[in-house]
Each structure stands twice: as structure tokens, then as C-alpha cells.
Amino acid sequence: MRCLRASALAVFTIVLSLTGHAAAQPPAPPVLPIPALPVFPPPADATGAVLPGIQQWIDQVIPPPPIGQAPQPVPREETNDPAPGPTALYQAVLPAPVGDPIFDLWPPNLAGFAPGAVIEVRDITASAAPLIVVPIRQALLFKYRTTDAHGRPSFATASLVIPATASPVPGARPVVVNNLPIDALGRRCTPGYTLTHGFSSDSALTDFLPPTTHLAALRGYAVLVPDHEGPLMAYAEPYVAGHAVLDAVRAVRNWRPDEFGASRFAMTGYSGGAIATHGAVKLVDGYAPELAPALVGAALGGVPADYEILARSMNGNLASGVFMAAVFGIGRERPEILARMNHLAQWVTTSPMKDQCVSVFALPGVLLLPIDIAANIADPLHSALAHDIYEVTRMAGLASAAPLYIYNGDQEFWIPAEGARNLYREQCALGVTAIYRGVLGEHIIAAGLGYPEAMIWLDERLRGIPATSEC
Template sequence: MRCLRTGLLALLVIVPLLTGPAAAAPPAPPGLPFPGLPVSPSPANAGGAILPGIQQFIDRVLPPPPIAQAPGPVPTEETTDMAPGTAALRQAVLPAPVGDPIFDLWPSNLADFAPGAVLEVRDVTATAAPLIVVPIRQALLFKYRTTDAHGRPSFATATLVIPATTSPVPGARPVMVNNLPIDALGRQCTPSYTLAHGFSPDSSLTDFVPPTTHLAALRGYAVLIPDHEGPLMAYAEPYVAGHAVLDAVRAVRGWRADEFGESRFAMAGYSGGAIATHGAVKLIESYAPDLAPSLVGAALGGVPADYEILARSMNGNLASGVFMAAVLGIARERPEILSRMNHLAQWVATSPMKDQCVSTFSLPGVLLLPIDIAANIADPLQSTLAHDIYEVTRMAGLASATPLYVYNGEQEFWIPAEGARNLYYEQCSLGVPAVYRSVLGEHVVAAGLGYPEAITWLDERLRGLPAVSEC
């Protein structure tokens, strides 16, 4: 925490200095940028749309961070098509190890396993039970093979909570897939890390509130909690999250086939958890058609379904710290974004900030900084690269292979209801059974007011009641 406080203090000091009058600028430091790192455009070719001249000024007065090219924790083929400097920068912005092999170690033979194959299992009942509070039979942390945003073998972790109570329905015990809003850049922020190691300052309150895990376990449902950001903590990347969620379901069905092979699965996700649920439902048909008969419904609330909308609503205000962290999370899987970072962004992205949870990386939002201050191109949110990212993460035109319940706060100002409504209309037009609820309030209030009906809708799906479409 001491180094984090120092880093934040440095940011608070550096940014006002950089945004001060150009006449007061100190001379540019000697030395050349790290070989191969992206070089900012010359002042003749760049100039931020919101902060004219600041981008070039930053790179004149602030040298790039010292980045040593070192072997990384990911297969080398992932970086063979990158410039050496971009590959080194990408390595430097990845999350640091947390000291637990199940989260840190990258298996060398992942390609030998099918998606959803279980690689390792650990019983974490002793640490998880006191946090879950309600009676449980067992909590199991498992590591399984999945797929990254580009179709390459990867891995993920998840926790399966099996309640002590009997199933409320005949046959196989249903499973609630609780896609929590992890919203983090460090591996220690994931729900499975908390359940395996105990509550800590890095644990998130949203792991337990609203109490989806507790209510589902009391009802007699098993609960599956995927760490859907993957080993690179690719916060906000929907393909990584979607694959991780679907492969967690595959893992449970195959690994515990006698108990869950014929189970019904339903997904819940709010805010960052809705990113994972959105990715998962749109990838069922192309990535996991084998799961379609078992997935009986998904509820998404506070839905960040369209990042182009969020680029307008979350930039340059109190949400800007979260927005910039999401950009970094996506850049871990899509490193073309890294080439558009200026020296200030490189310093922050390679600092201890790269391993923080939302409670910390949201703090720079008090500076109300636009993302332009972190870029080396003019108007980065309207650039060709930005529009490419908007398009791929929107996942437009992909139909959910399971019924949907979509809800959003009508007074939302950071995640406007426009995105959720557009998702609903899109899915209706594609023939998906869907329901939309406009909820009173902004993000936090709507989370509470919209929850009871959403969880009731999921309970009906898990009990085998058919979904009624309101399209």
C-alpha cells in the first residue's frame, strides 16, 4: 500500500505539472526512448481534441519508463507478430503473480486439452464456508482450459459451491452461474482468490452483495463463480469473459457429470458481471453449441453492452479512472491499443496501478481527466482504432442461444440505459425470447431495485418454467 500511495501522490503531482503553462516546462530529459517502443507523433501530426498540445508536451518532458525485455508468463507465439518494444510493453503491463500456482502458472501443454477440461482442483471449503455463511457441503476451486480473445488456448479459474441442502427440483441439481462484477486489474481481486485465501482489503463487497450466491445456495442450487477476466486480468474484454464462463460450465458438467451432467444452468450478471454474461450468451452458438440445451436463461443488469456509449458517458468525469482501467484491461488482449499510449500512460500502466482493484484505480477519477491525456494521437476515442474496438466488443448481430432478462437504471449517467435497450431490441429482432425492465435510479440504486425481479426470473428458469418473451 505504501508504494501505491506514493504512485498516486506522484500522479497527483505530475498531472497538474503537465497541464500547466508550456512556458514553465522544464527542458526535455536527455536520452532516447526504449528501442522499439511506440514513438508519439510529432507536434505537427498530433494535438488532442480536448487538451490541445498536452500530448506532445507530456512526451517531451517525461521519458518513457525503463522496460526490460524479459520472457513472459504467456506463450511466446502471442507476441511474435508484435514490434519488440510493443511486446516488451505488453509484458510489463500484465498482472504480477500473486504467489499461488493455481492462479499464476501457465500450463505448457494447454493445446493438448479441450476447452472446459479441468486441469487442477483444490478444496477451499475451510476458507470459503465462513464467507458464504449459509450451510454448504463443499467449495471447490478449479483451473480449466479456455480460449483467449483470439482463439488461442488459455486457462481460467472458478469456484463451485455445493450447498448442504437438497435440490428443490427432481433430477439433477440446478446451477446458478454468478458472474460477479470483478472490475479489477490484479489477480488477488478475483472472487476465487478471496474464497481460497480469505477476506482481505482487496476483496470486493460486490462478491457478496447482492447475495446471489447465498440465496441460490439456500434454495438448494449449486453456484458456479467464474473468474471471467482470465489469467491476464483482461478487464472488460467480452470474448475472454464469455469463453471463460462457457468453459466453466463445460468443466462442471464434464468433471462432475454424475451430479451436474444433466443440470440446468442459468447466468446472472450486473455491471462488470453483465459484460461476462453478454459475452457468454452471444458466443454459445459459435463457441459452445453443446451447452445450448443446458443454459436456460441469463439476466443482465446495468449492461455495458456498447463501449462507444461509455466513451461519451465515462470519459473526463468521476468515472474516468474506471474507464481508463477498462481500456488497459482490453489492451492486455488487444495490444494494438498499447501503441497509442503516451509516456505518462506507459508509466501508470507499468506501475503498481496495474495490479489494483476498482476501489483504488477508480480514485484518479477525482482529477476528471479525459483519456486524451494518456494517448499519443489526437481525439483517441474517435480514432479508427477506437471504432475497431467498439465494433468488435459490441458483438453486434450475434444472437443469444438462451432467453434474456435485461434491466437498467433509467437515470443511469455512467452506463446509460440506451445500451441495454439497444441490446434488447437487437436480440428481439434476432428472434431471442427476451424481457426488458426499466428500473428507477442510477447504477447503485437500480442494482438494488432491479434485483428482486431478476433473481425471481432466474429461479423460474432453474425450476424448469419456460421463459415468456415480451418482444
């Protein structure tokens, strides 16, 4: 039996890397206002699963990981009532500290800060300037108050690059909000960490290519780069990302109002960055309505706007590692997902894999395994829970507060153009000024071919040229 367990773990641990990333079992953040995992009864049967009986087999052969005891319940600031104690499992799947308090430490009395209030500012010019390449006046890292997916106080970080070049337009210097595709589960994989601590093996190539930050700074625009997954590294959760982006804009405007209080802001994001851009523009009216006049446009491409589509296109193929990591990332904010993990998934999501960047957790996709291998219920992507997650993350019926430029590869097979086209039709129906461009190629080729026109469109918005609609 011991050999069987060892071999099973050896085979499947590679698979579930997609759900995690970092080193050893570090201590959890001291104050974490997150509810406990719900307790579900065991599934009655596995009929209809892609891999019949696999969930029961895994849980019979592989024991649960030794994750210790849950900490004592902590009071929730917003109610002063005792919150349910976070379960040991939930604490164990959270990202590991990176040893820098600006990224690791939960500020006390977060509820006393308004969303977007600056908690800390660090000058990172010395470490960021060599990575930006073009001349800059200053680079700053902000830590600010934001809101999680459930309306609770949280924090985030964002980097602001102020170029040495003069603004290309009269008046306040415009700002490009560069929502990079932070496809990651660990804090070392964020652009803020790279700009603060220098280039490393954890730095993503997409932080530098396409060179949006560099070109915008060379043109004279300031560039704001939010770490939009928040402190829990909630990869692919659009509410967390949207709040973090909008509160980064608030932080910059409030921090130096004489320089940026009247600035135009325009957003861009591709793939994982499009998740953040999509979330931000749809949340403006309900979350940060005062920003609407300042947001002059948003360009988003390779758009993962509908996770139900991705459940068909990314599961059980070469993209399955990325897909399962995204499911796990969302589960850090929506723990009902974690309650559906089997023992194998628990081993992987509490291992160093919980802190990996995409370059690592994408690799198990070569095994072409479906997400059933990680679940304790049959046919998890067609379950009631899955449909609830599809619905909430689709953010249907919310109108963008800014004009949109949407583009997607016509030959996309992992993030099909269907989702981007549906988003375009939805926004047109809601009265939003929007443009859609189908681009030749799949995800990588389309990113390159669609980039120039998207940036020209964004530049026009920042120069004050009104957007036109093709709805």
C-alpha cells in the same frame, strides 16, 4: 527540468492509476503466447484533441519508464512457429503473480487440452464456507483450459459451491452461474482468490452484496463463480469473459457428469458481471453449441453493452478512472491499444497501479481528466482504433442462445439505459426470447431495485418454467 518532470509525474500518476495495480516489477509468466506490440509512427499533430498539444508535451517532459529488455521469443504451441517476442512494455503491464500457482502458472501444453478441460481442482471448503455463511457441502476451485480473445489457448479459474441443502427440483441439481462484477486489474481482486485465501482488503463488496451466491445455495442450487477476466486480468474484454464463463460450465459438467451433466444452468451478472454474461450468451452458438440446451436463461443488468456510449458517458468525469482502467484491461488482450499510450500512461501501467482493485483505480476520477491525458494521439476516442474496438466489443448481430432478462436504471448517467435498450431491440430482432425492465434510479439504486424481479425470473428458469417473450 528534473523538478518539472517530478511534478508532472506527481500530478498525473494519480490519474493513470486507472490503468494498473500491484506491487513491484515481478517476473512475467514463463510462457505467454501473445503477439508483440505493433509499431506506429508518431502522430503528426494534436489538432482537435480535448487538451490541445498535451500528448506531445507529456512525451517531451516525461521520459519513458525504465522497463528493461524483452524476453526471448517463445514458440507458439498451436503453430510451432516462433511467435514475435513480447515487447518489454507488454510484459511490464501484465498483472503481477500473487504467489499461488493455480492463479499464476501457465500450464504446459495448453493446446493439447480441449476447451473446458479441467487442469486442476482444489478443495477450498475450509476457506470458503465462512464467507458463504449458509451451510455448504463443498467448495472447489477449478483451473481449466479456455480461449483468449484471439482464439489462442489460455486458462481460467472458477469456484463451485455445492450446498448442503437438497435440490429444490427433482433430477440434477440446477446451477446458478454468478458472474460477479470483477472490476479489477490484479489477481488478488478476483472472487476465486478471496474464496481460496479468505476475506481481505482486496475482496470486493460486490462478491457478497447482493447475496446471490448465498441465497442460491440456501435454496439448494449449486453456484459457479467464474474468474472471467482470465490470467491477464483483461478487465472489460467480452470475448475473454464469455469464453471463460462457458468453459467453466463445460468444466463442471465434465468433471462430475453424474451430478451436473444434466443440470440446468442460468446466468446472472450486473455491471462488470453483465459484460461477462453478455459475452457468454452471444458466444454459445459459435463456441460452445453443446451447452445451448442446458442454458435456460440469463439475467443481466446495468449493462455495458456498447463502449462507444460509455466513451461519451464515463470520460472526463468522476467515472473516468474506471473507464481508463477498462481501456487498459482490454489493451492487455488487444495490444494495439497499448501502442497508443504516452509516456505518462506507460509509467502508471507499469507501476503497482497495474494490480489495483476498483476501490483504488476509481479514485483518480475526482480529477475529471479525459483519456487524452494517457494517449499519444489526438482525440483518441474518435480515432480509427477506437471505432475498431467499439465494433468488436459490441458483438453486434450475435444472437443469445438463452432467454434474456435485461434491466437498467432509467436515470443511469454512467452506463446509460440506451445501451441495454439497444441490446434488447437487437436480440428481439434476432428472434431471442427477451424481457426488458427499466428500473428507477442510477447504477447503485437500480442494482438494488431491479434485483428481486431478476432473481425471481432466474429461479423460474431453473425450476423448468419456460420463459415468455415481451418482444
